[in-house]
Every structure is written in structure tokens, then in C-alpha cells.
Amino acid sequence: MELRVPIDHQSGQKLQPIVTNLHWRYSGVTATNRMVAPRLARMFRAAWLGSDAPDGIERMGAADLLRLWRRSTPLIWHARRNNEMIVGVLLKALGWPLKLVFTSAAQRHHTWITRWLIRRMDAIIATSTVSASYLKVPSVVVTHGVDAETYAPPADRAAAFAETGLPGRHAIGCFGRVRAQKGTDLFVAAMCRLLPLYPDFTAVIVGEIKPDQAGFADELRRQIAAAGLQSRIVITGELPIAEVQRWYQRLTIYAFTSRNEGFGLTLIEAMAAGAALVATRAGAAELVVDDGVTGVLVPIDDADALAVALGPLLCDPAKAAAMGARGRQRVLDKFSLDAEAAGIAAVYRTLT
Template sequence: MSRVEVIAPHFKKRLSGVTSTVVQLVPIQAARLGIATIGPGLPDTLPKLRPRQLPSLWLRPASGRKRIWHARRNVEMIAGIFLKSVLRAPLHLVFTSAAQRDHRPFTKFLIRRMEAVIATSARSGSFLEVPHQVVMHGVDLDAFHPRSEPADDFAAAGLPGKYAVGCFGRVRAQKGTDLFVDAMIALLPQYPDWTAVVTGRVTPENRAFADELKRRIAAAGLEKRILFLGEVADIKVWYRRVTLYVAPSRNEGFGLTPLEAMASATAVVASDAGAYAEMVEDGVTGAVVPAGDGAALTAAIRRYLDDPDLAKRHGEEGLVEARACFHLEREAAGIERVYDAVWARGG
């Protein structure tokens, strides 16, 4: 604990986008500064603060600086405020906001108690009423990479077709899975070389939604060409197998999947939900359409089904962009600059 200067709390058991951020970022940060996580739902490979070490929060680390408590959820802001203001732990409070909506009054109250605020995109920053820095998420370029072996080819999946178009993530209306399925029902009869692949978990509350999509597919006679694979063992290889990735969300916080596709040299058609429009350069690395607009989504996908070479070119441009602007080390460095500014102000 004498070396730990940053605490990254994680107070949610279920996997979420915040979980993914913490799991990917903390090892990068740990190579640059002393950092530990606290809370459930994280792998044991991360540096963790154990219950018996909690009293150490009231002792400053060897550097003499106050520790930074970096919250990403309301409950984590509440805990940080309680530790600092009520229990008098020597902490600085930092919050990262990914929300793409006006914050509720209580959240605004919590945010005003933070000493620094990070927005994950310009759009999320536009909903903040306090000074902030934009530090966009990055992607693990070692885990997500272009095709490098035969298993990365779509043919290795043993599915019909020459090319694949994919839509990954939880199957539900918010993610726009129905918009993707409807686009595929409209397009695939005209493009026999293409197969559509949907991966992701179906929660009990979304079972009826998924069943209705499968009913539509069956009614169109496309059960063998629009495939629901459920949760796959390794999603990374599927980004490499598809020629086109579609992110049709109606709303998002940030949304990492387009970056994961770009890092895999795969072209992207995305809605303008979340930070998608700040990642995908329309006409260069893919296409961006209005969220919830099924007709626009279908038209954008059609362009790539017509011309697989265009998808390849845009995928290659996406890889260049991901490597230049969206690698994890860049995100970690941006966050560290915020930490340094907080420490420089002292208090």
C-alpha cells in the first residue's frame, strides 16, 4: 500500500462496459504508477486492495501525496465522498463520465464534489456542467488485431457463404439487434455470398425479443444465413472473420465494439449513438447513420455488400486510425495527465 497512489473502485458484480475498461486499463496503468482495484467482479490478475488493507487508506503512500479515488459510477463517487468528507481519509476524487444524457440532480451533486472529471467523448462532455477533460477509451491492439492465421478466416467457421457481416453484443432493443436483423432480411436474398452472424447473451427479460427476431428470420426462410451464435468463447476471432461489422445501437454510453472491429482491420457501419461518430470516419473507415434509422442502416450496409473490396479498404484505414488514435496506452497517458494536474493542485 505504500506504493499505491490510485484506487480504482469497481462496485458491480455483473460484467459491464466499466468492467471492461478497468480490466484493460489497470494493467497498463500499473506499469506507470501504483494502482489497485477494490470491489467484486474483477479477475484476480489485477492488483487488488484487500479488506485487511483498508486502514491503510488513512495513511499517505510513500510519495506523501494524497491517493486518488477514481470513480466511474455514482455508488463509487458516494463511497469516495464518504471516505474523504466523513471518515477524513486523505483522498483526491476523480470521476469518469460516459453518459450520453442529462444527468439527474443527485448525480450532478456528486459530480460537483469531484476534483477532476473526465469525459470519455466530446458528446458525453457536452452533458457535463463542470470543467472536464476528454479522454477517449482505447482498445487492446495485442488482443484485437488483423487476420494472422487460417483460423481467422471466415471459412474456418464452417458456415455458409464467402463473406460475413457481424453484429456483436447483448441481444436487445437498445443495441438495435432488430434493426440489424431487419436489414439482413431485406438484403441477403440479393447477396448469396454473404452470411450474417449475431453473437451475444440473451437475458431472460429479452428472451421474447430474441424469439421474435428468430421468428422473422424463419418466416423469411433465412435461418441458415442469419445465425444467432449466443455467447462465443472468443469474440476476438469473430471480428477478424467478418468482412463488415455493424453497430446499430439506439443508445450507448461509449461503445467499444467499433474500435475492436477497426483494430481487427474490419470496416464498420455504426449508428451515431454513444461515441461511435467520434470513432468512425464516414466514407473513410466505415459509415455512420442516424440512430434508430433502419432504412439508412440498410442502405449503408448495402454499399459494402455490393463491394467487398470497399469493405477491405475501409477496414485497412480503420486499422491505421485505431493504431494512431485509439490504443490503450494513449488512454492511460491521458488519464495520468489528469492525475498529475490534481496532484499539482494539491489541497
């Protein structure tokens, strides 16, 4: 692939963003990166370096990168992980004309090596004000966005659920890796308490069970069996992304139960699909959710509070549908992919 010098048609300045994904496995960081990168490629001649390249953006290999050494015009090197910052710092020291950008979603104090690397960046993006507060350097907040055309309400939610063959008429879901950090156990505890009272609902847990979490998952299954709810609390395991998107469309209610998150993309994915939302105050939940309007916020690590908040929605699916519609509108207004791409592009332009 021959990479030409791109033109930013909005500002007339020459830019070439290199979107890096130097990671061996697919992760939430990869997912958010993949979604926004094609939008950036519509504005700049952006290229993707690394694995899991999405459609809609040019791919860059090591040979392409080598040919850009000693170029006269600047390249944007956009990192989202420590190893990507390290490579960027080294390449810049060796003569690549790089402007280094780092996006941070972490809501915790950074290690010394991360702090050292952050100080060598030319610009810092934080995905929330909370993430920004841990950086100790100036940053610009650009929240994640979601593709509201892909994550969209179904034409007929009842028919979408019926195609599963599961009992009842409605689904309540909790998506993400099955582990304590995601609060899957809180969801199971709340469902064991609530589902006997609401026979029209089935609960669905969609997410990977890694080998080191097999014992955790087995304990959840024991709790489900003890409650006699094996047919009404379903753990699907990891699914292809298209099937995950379809599962969002089958949900009447979504429970975001994380104990700790950087952002929590499933929040806006579920809202975009029109599911009512009950969320712990983790990640970007307090930024995303208009409490009591587009969702309900509950304390972290509190299964009882989660159950209390979910009860009224399980009791009244029409109320849940109305909340879901308001949630989707909030995503369209505040958390679109176009808004995220525009925020990132504005940061890029400050570096030319």
C-alpha cells in the same frame, strides 16, 4: 497484500491510484476499466478494488483499504459509477486522503444524485465531447482505447471464417446484448432484406440475451424464420471474451446499430480487427469514424438507411477490406490503450 507508496517515475510525485469496480455483474464499464487499468499500473503503483480484476495490476481488499486511513500522501480514487463515487465521498469525509476522479460516458442528463456527487469530485473525465456537454462542470475528454494487439486482423480472414462451418465466404456481425437499445432488430431487418441478394455472406449476432429480453429475441427469430434465413443469420448468445475476439477476426463487415450508447466500445474493437464499419450516429461514432473513409455513418433507428449503406460493402468485399485497413490505422493513430492511459495519467498528475 502489502501496498507500498507508489512513485510516479515520470513526475517524481507520490501517487497511488485505486481503480474501483464496485459492481455485481460484468458490464461495458467493467470491460473498459479492465483494459486500461494494467496500462495505468505500468506508470503508477495502481491497485484494483472490486470484482473482475485483470492481470497486470495489484488487487486491493477491504483490509488493505483500511490500512491506508490517515495516510499523509494522497490516494487517487477513480470511480466510474454512482456507488463508487458515494463510497469515495464517504471515505474522504472519514479521513482517507483521497483525490476523487470520476469518468463519465453517459450521453444524457444526469439525475440529481449524480450531479450532487459530480460536484464533489476533484477531477472529471468524459469519454467524448458529447458526454462532456452533459456534465455542467469542467472536464477533460479522454476517449476510450482498445488493445490493438488483442483486437488485430487475422493472418487469413477467409480461413478464420471457414473454421466456423457456416455457409458462404464472408461474415457480417453485430455484437452486444440482444436488445432494442443496441438496435439488434435494425440489424435483423437489414439482413432479411440484403442477404438474399448476397449469398456469400452470413450474419452473426454475438451477445447475451437476458431473461427480460427473451421475448424480443424470440420475435427476431420469428422474423429470421419467416425470411427463410435460419442458417444465415446466427444468434450465438453470450460467448467467452476470447471467442468474441476471434469472431471479430472472422468479420468482413461490422454493423454498429445502437440507438443509444455511452461510447460504444465495439466500434473500435471491430475497426482494430480490420472489419469495415457501418455505424449509427450513437455513442462516440461521430468522433471515432471518418465518414466515408474509415466507416459509414447512418441515422439512428433507420433500418432502410442501414441497408443502403451496407449494400455496397456486401457487393464488394475488396472495398470492405480496404475500409477495414483504414479503420485499423485510425484506431492505431487515435484510439490506442496507451493514448487512453496517458490521458488519464495526465489528469491524475494535476491532483498532486
